[in-house]
Amino acid sequence: MSQTGFSAEKVREDFPILNQEVRGRRLVYLDSAASAQKPKAVIDAISHFYLHDNANVHRGVHTLSERATSAFEGAREKVRRFLHAKDVKEIVFVRGTTEAINLVAQTFGRKNVGPGDEVLITALEHHANIVPWQMLCEQQGATLRQVPVDAHGDLVLDKLDALLTPRTRILAVTHVSNALGSVVPVKELIRRAHEKGIPVLVDGAQAVTHFPVDVQELDCDFYAFSGHKLFGPMGIGVLYGKKALLETMPPYQGGGDMILSVTLEKTIYNRVPYRFEAGTPDVAGAVGLGAAIDYLEGVGMQAIAAHDRELLAYAEQAVEGVPGVRVLGKARERSGVVSFVMEEVHPHDIGTILDREGVAVRSGHHCAQPLMQCFGVAATVRASLALYNTREDVDALVRALHKVREVFG
Known part of the structure; x- marks a missing residue:
């Protein structure tokens, strides 16, 4: 729990869909930029x-x-x-x-x-x-x-x-x-x-x-x-x-x-x-x-913003620690997204293997093809964060990325 009293673990309990397993693994949902999950109140x-x-x-x-x-x-x-x-x-x-x-x-x-x-x-x-x-x-x-x-x-x-x-x-x-x-x-x-x-x-x-x-x-x-x-x-x-x-x-x-x-x-x-x-x-x-x-x-938008900044910094550092991974976009101010590529592995293959580990991300051009062209890539893997995501979610993503490295050598 943060100094503001915000707890992503507690917030997660408000989202019934997150309380499930995917392919025998605890669901880690990192695709909120495409569509966020809904709290029980909604x-x-x-x-x-x-x-x-x-x-x-x-x-x-x-x-x-x-x-x-x-x-x-x-x-x-x-x-x-x-x-x-x-x-x-x-x-x-x-x-x-x-x-x-x-x-x-x-x-x-x-x-x-x-x-x-x-x-x-x-x-x-x-x-x-x-x-x-x-x-x-x-x-x-x-x-x-x-x-x-x-x-x-x-x-x-x-x-x-x-x-x-x-x-x-x-x-x-x-x-x-x-x-x-x-x-x-x-x-x-x-x-x-x-x-x-x-x-x-x-x-x-x-x-x-x-x-x-x-x-x-x-x-x-x-x-x-x-x-x-x-x-x-x-x-x-x-x-x-x-x-x-x-x-x-x-x-x-x-x-x-x-x-x-x-x-x-x-x-x-x-x-x-x-x-x-x-x-x-x-x-x-x-x-x-x-x-x-x-x-x-009720949760507090300022508390959500603080959690976003903290978790994004943790996620970016953790993902960059995976061999062969390159994070795209290091803007002065960022929010909610870690977008990356991995040497010699197509983003769709990464997304498929991550799904086997219970980790949901988005792979593709993200309806931003002109921007992809600016960076000289056809697609990226995008892990997008929300108020219900935790450091444990990021750690699960990183473990899954190491599995990708094992599969593709």
């Missing part, structure tokens, strides 16, 4: 909703609908508080980070990006923060540009001012690299972009699980994250947007609940955030996400 909240409150929201006048609406909008308020947003109207429920970015690209982007304009991203981005902007640029005749990355996994910020041109219409940047764990100084990037009148979208999928995020302090224009990476359900996510910006954006999809009135001649759209929430929402998903936020706030 599972119970979803179950309770379906057992007691299940109904559609907003339009019903019966008791179950009123309960469901209260739970759904209560979850929106929990997200607002979690992100320190100013107004609950700035919280839009979506399916995940990917849909949030597509929403901004196809609403704000199509309205504001035209022929000859530029969209700026970085070399650290997940495909979800590349492809929607490529699609937009193809549609609008614009150009996609990127801030390069150095050999340590840090952005080359000396290039930023030259890349923020009078034609740049938006900067879209990850907060934490899913492939390397690099923590991007987004507050500095936002300040420099805003000096030139350029709005900024932040992909926070890998950040919100590891340390507190305050969107007002960052002054970002948009912020996106996924519930399933935040120990909540799959299929639910959040787009934060400054209210003044959201109100200028056209709807993303048409259908129920994004309207105020419909005639054959004209539709009057609903106010924000409902304008962007067409159709029946994932009410149970929102309830589960709210429960995940309650759980994390």
